[in-house]
Amino acid sequence: MSTIHKNWQGAAKLIDPTTPMRWGAFYVAEFRIRGMLKWAAAIVAFGLGNPVMYLLSIGVGIGAMVNNSQGSHGIDGVPYLTFLAPALLATAAIQGAMDEVTFPTIEGFVWTKMFYSINNTAISSKQIVDGVMLSAMARCVLQVMLYELILVAFGALPLASLPILTLASLLAGWGFAAVMLSVTVFIKDDDGFFAIVGRFILTPMFMFSGTYFPLAALPIWLQWIGWVSPVWHATDLGRALSYGHKVEPWLLVVHVVYLAAIGVVGMATAYPQFKKRLAE
Amino acid sequence: MPKTKAKVTDDSSPELMIVAKGLTKTYGDFVAVDGINFEVKKGEAFGLLGPNGAGKSTTMKMIASTSQRSGGELTILGKDPNQHGPEIRAHLGVVPQQDNLDRELKVWENLMTYGRFFGLKSAWLKTKIDELLEFAQLEDKRNVKTEELSGGMKRRLTIARGLVNEPEILMLDEPTTGLDPQARHILWDRLFRLKEVGVTLVITTHYMDEAEQLCDRLVVMDKGKIMAEGSPAELIKTYSSKEVLEVRFGSDNNKTMAKQLKGIGDRLEILPDRILVYTEDGEAALKKILAAGMHPITSLVRRSSLEDVFLRLTGRTLVD
Numbered sequence: 017m018s019t020i021h022k023n024w025q026g027a028a029k030l031i032d033p034t035t036p037m038r039w040g041a042f043y044v045a046e047f048r049i050r051g052m053l054k055w056a057a058a059i060v061a062f063g064l065g066n067p068v069m070y071l072l073s074i075g076v077g078i079g080a081m082v083n084n085s086q087g088s089h090g091i092d093g094v095p096y097l098t099f100l101a102p103a104l105l106a107t108a109a110i111q112g113a114m115d116e117v118t119f120p121t122i123e124g125f126v127w128t129k130m131f132y133s134i135n136n137t138a139i140s141s142k143q144i145v146d147g148v149m150l151s152a153m154a155r156c157v158l159q160v161m162l163y164e165l166i167l168v169a170f171g172a173l174p175l176a177s178l179p180i181l182t183l184a185s186l187l188a189g190w191g192f193a194a195v196m197l198s199v200t201v202f203i204k205d206d207d208g209f210f211a212i213v214g215r216f217i218l219t220p221m222f223m224f225s226g227t228y229f230p231l232a233a234l235p236i237w238l239q240w241i242g243w244v245s246p247v248w249h250a251t252d253l254g255r256a257l258s259y260g261h262k263v264e265p266w267l268l269v270v271h272v273v274y275l276a277a278i279g280v281v282g283m284a285t286a287y288p289q290f291k292k293r294l295a296e
Numbered sequence: 297m298p299k300t301k302a303k304v305t306d307d308s309s310p311e312l313m314i315v316a317k318g319l320t321k322t323y324g325d326f327v328a329v330d331g332i333n334f335e336v337k338k339g340e341a342f343g344l345l346g347p348n349g350a351g352k353s354t355t356m357k358m359i360a361s362t363s364q365r366s367g368g369e370l371t372i373l374g375k376d377p378n379q380h381g382p383e384i385r386a387h388l389g390v391v392p393q394q395d396n397l398d399r400e401l402k403v404w405e406n407l408m409t410y411g412r413f414f415g416l417k418s419a420w421l422k423t424k425i426d427e428l429l430e431f432a433q434l435e436d437k438r439n440v441k442t443e444e445l446s447g448g449m450k451r452r453l454t455i456a457r458g459l460v461n462e463p464e465i466l467m468l469d470e471p472t473t474g475l476d477p478q479a480r481h482i483l484w485d486r487l488f489r490l491k492e493v494g495v496t497l498v499i500t501t502h503y504m505d506e507a508e509q510l511c512d513r514l515v516v517m518d519k520g521k522i523m524a525e526g527s528p529a530e531l532i533k534t535y536s537s538k539e540v541l542e543v544r545f546g547s548d549n550n551k552t553m554a555k556q557l558k559g560i561g562d563r564l565e566i567l568p569d570r571i572l573v574y575t576e577d578g579e580a581a582l583k584k585i586l587a588a589g590m591h592p593i594t595s596l597v598r599r600s601s602l603e604d605v606f607l608r609l610t611g612r613t614l615v616d
Contacts, residue, residue: 018486020427020459024493027464033386035415040382047398047409054400129396135362137413137461138386295363 036138044139044147048120049154059155063112063162067104071170074228075100092230094259101172102254103227105163105181106188106247112159113189114196116152118210121200124148125293132294141291145283149193156189157182177258184257188250191275194282195246201289221245226252249274311338313465313496314359318368321354328354330520331368336465341488341497343507343514345602347612351520352500353393356469359498360390373464386414389463393470393500395450397457399443403434406442407457414461424460431486432456433479447474455483465496472506484509504602516602516609523609528602535608536600537562539578543585543592544570553590560584565607574604 036043052059079096091099124131124144131144139147160182167173173181203209224234224241225248231239242248253271255261263271314336321329329351336342344352357363358370361377361384370377372384397406404425411421429435432452442450451474458466471487472480487497487510501507507514508528516523516531524531541561545553547569554566561575575581578597585592606612 018427018430018489020431021489021493023427024462024495026494027387027462030462031386031414031416033383036386036413037382039415040413043409043412043415046412050405050409051398051400128399129392129394130398132362133390133392133396133410133457134413136360136385136388136390136392137410138382138415139413140382295357 031138033138037140040139040143041146041150044134044144045150045154046147047134048116048148048151051120052116052151052155059158060162063108063159064166067108067163067166070100070104071097071166071172075104075170075172078228092255092259092261097170097172098259099255100228101167101170102181102258103225103247103251105160105167105173105185106250106254107222107227108163109156109160109185109189110192110247110250113152113156113193116155117148117193117197118200120148120151121197122203122209125201126203126205131290135294141294142287144294145197145286145290149190149197149283152193153186153190156186156193160185160189173258180257181254184250184253187272187275187279188246188253191277191279191282192246194279194286196282198282198285198289201286201293221247224248246275246278312336312371313338313340313373314342314498315371316355316368317370319355319358319365319370320367321351321358321363322366327520329358332515332517332520332522334515334522334525336496336498338464338496339491339494341491341499341510341512343511344498344500344517345502345507345511345514345606346500346517347502347610349519350517352517353469355517356467356498356500359465360388360467361385386461387464389458389461389466391455391458391466391468391471393473395454397442397450397454400441402439402441403445403453404429404438406453407460410457411460416461421460428456428459431459433482448476448479451475452479452483459490463495465498466490467498469500471499471501472503480506507602514602516606518610518612524605531602531605532600534605536604537574538576538600539574540598540600540604541573541575541578541581542570542594542596542598543573543582544594545590545592556588556590557585560588565604572604572607574600 075097079100082091082096088095134144135141164173164178164182168175168178220241224238225231225245226242227247231242231248249271252261252263253268256263256268312335316332316334318331318333319329320327320331332355344355346352354363358365358377359372361372361381364378373387375384377384398409401409407425407428408418408421411424429438432455434449434453434456437445437449442453445453455468455471472483475483491497497510499510511528513525513527515525524535526534550566550571554564554571557564557571557573561573561581563574565572565574573581582595582597
C-alpha cells in the first residue's frame with residue numbers, strides 16, 4: 017500500500033474552508049508571482065534597461081536639442097529631462113501593471129485554462145480577479161521603483177517626491193490594469209488581440225499623452241486623446257508632484273478621480289464577467 | 297432539505313454524499329441536463345456513462361459546484377452548492393477532462409501551488425508532494441516543467457493534483473483517456489484503493505472496460521437524461537443476454553443476412569459492419585447458423601458488456 021493511502025486523513029479533517037475563503041486572493045497572487053519569478057531576470061533587466069535607454073536617447077539626446085533651442089529651463093520652466101521623467105514613470109507603471117493582467121488572463125482562460133482549475137478549489141472567481149490584480153500591483157511597484165532608481169540617479173526626479181510619486185504611479189497602474197482586465201476577460205482565443213490593442217489604442221495613448229512634449233503643443237483636435245488617456249492624467253499628476261508643474265487644483269482632483277474611476281469601473285466589470293466565464 | 301437530512305442521520309443507511317433531484321441545466325433553449333435523479337453514497341464509485349454530449353460533463357460541473365443548476369435540487373456533502381460553493385469545493389478533488397496544468401511551473405510547483413489554494417501549509421505540502429509523485433509515478437520528473445511531460449504523465453499529474461487536499465469526493469472526467477493500457481490498470485488499482493480510505497469516486501467515461509472495472513454503480517446517460525441505473529452486472533443482466541455472438545458477412549451483405557438470422561438468439565442488432573446476436577449460448581447459436589448453411593466471414597462469441605446495454609437503451613454505439 018502506497019504512503020498516500022496510509023497517511024490519508026481526509027479533507028473533512030484536513031481542510032478548513034474558512035482559511036482559503038479568507039486568504040484566497042493572496043494564494044492566487046502567490047501562484048502568479050511564482051510564475052513571474054521564472055521571468056525575474058527579464059523583468060529586472062527590462063525594468064532597469066528601459067529607463068536607461070529612454071533617458072539616454074530621448075532624455076539626453078533630444079533633451080540637448082530642446083535645451084539648445086528653448087534654453088536649459090525652456091520646457092515648463094525645467095530642464096527637458098525633469099519634464100520627461102514623470103511621464104516615463106507613469107508610462108512604466110501602466111505598462112508593467114497591464115502586462116501582468118492581460119497575458120495571465122488569456123493564459124488562465126484560454127492557453128492553460130488554469131483559472132478553471134483554481135476555481136475548482138475553494139477559491140472564488142472574485143478572489144482570482146483580486147489575486148491577479150495583487151500580483152500585477154507587485155510587479156508595478158517593482159517596475160516603478162526600478163525606474164525611480166534610474167531617474168534619481170540621472171538627477172531627473174527630486175528624492176523627496178518619490179513616496180507620493182510611487183503612490184500616484186500605483187493608482188495609474190491599478191486604474192488602467194483594471195480596465196484591461198475587464199476587456200481581456202471577453203477574449204475567446206484571439207492572439208491577434210494584443211497586436212490590435214497595441215497598435216490602435218496603446219501606441220496613440222502613449223504618443224498623444226504629453227509624454228515627450230506638453231499636450232497643449234498639439235492641435236486641439238488631437239488633445240482629446242490625452243484627456244481620455246490615463247497616461248496623460250498620470251503624467252500631468254506626476255509632473256505636479258515631481259517638480260511642481262502648475263496645475264489648477266480642480267484639474268489635480270480630476271486626475272486622481274479619473275484614474276480611480278476607471279479602476280472602479282474596470283473592477284466592477286471584471287468581477288461578474290470572470291464569474292460568468294468560469295461557470296461556462 | 298429535511299428529507300435528506302433524516303436519511304443521513306439514519307444509522308441504517310450510509311451517508312449520502314450527493315443527492316440530485318430533478319437536476320436540470322439549460323443553455324438558452326438547449327437542455328444539457330434534463331431533470332435527472334441520483335444519489336451517491338460514501339465510499340462508492342459512481343459512474344456516469346454515455347456518449348459525447350450526453351450531459352455528463354455538465355453534470356460533473358454542477359457537482360463540482362462551479363456551474364449553477366438551472367432547476368431541481370442538488371445537495372453535495374449536505375450543502376447546497378448555490379449557497380456554499382467554496383465550502384463544498386474545499387472538500388472536493390476535481391480532475392477535468394482536459395489537463396489544465398501551469399506550463400511554466402515545474403511538476404512539484406504545480407502540486408505546491410494547487411495545495412496552497414486550499415490553504416495548506418508549505419511544510420505539510422512538501423511531504424504530501426512526495427506521496428503524490430509516488431502515486432503518479434512521477435518521482436523522477438519532480439523538477440521538470442509540465443510542458444515537457446508526455447500526455448500520459450500530464451494526465452497522471454492532473455489526477456495527483458486532484459488528491460492534494462485528500463478530497464472526500466474525487467471527480468474524474470474521462471480519467472484514463474490518453475493513458476497506455478498498463479498505466480490505466482495501475483491507475484484503476486490506485487483509485488480503487490482510495491475507496492478503502494473512504495474516498496467517494498464520481499467518474500465519467502465512455503470506456504466500457506473502465507466503467508466495469510471501476511464503478512460500483514452507474515447511470516447510463518443520453519441526451520441529458522438517465523436511461524438506466526445499476527451496477528455493471530445488474531445492467532448487463534437486465535438489458536442484455538449472457539453472451540453475444542458477433543458475425544460478419546461483409547458490409548453489403550449484413551442487412552440481407554439479418555433476415556435469415558431471425559429466430560436465432562433472443563435479439564439481433566444490425567450494425568454497419570457486423571451483426572450482434574444476443575443469446576444465452578453463443579456457441580450454440582453459431583452452430584445453428586452454420587447448420588442453416590450460412591457462412592460468416594468471421595465470428596466471435598463474447599460476454600455481454602455495457603456497450604451492449606448502451607446499444608439496447610439508445611440504439612447507438614457509445615463511441616461514434
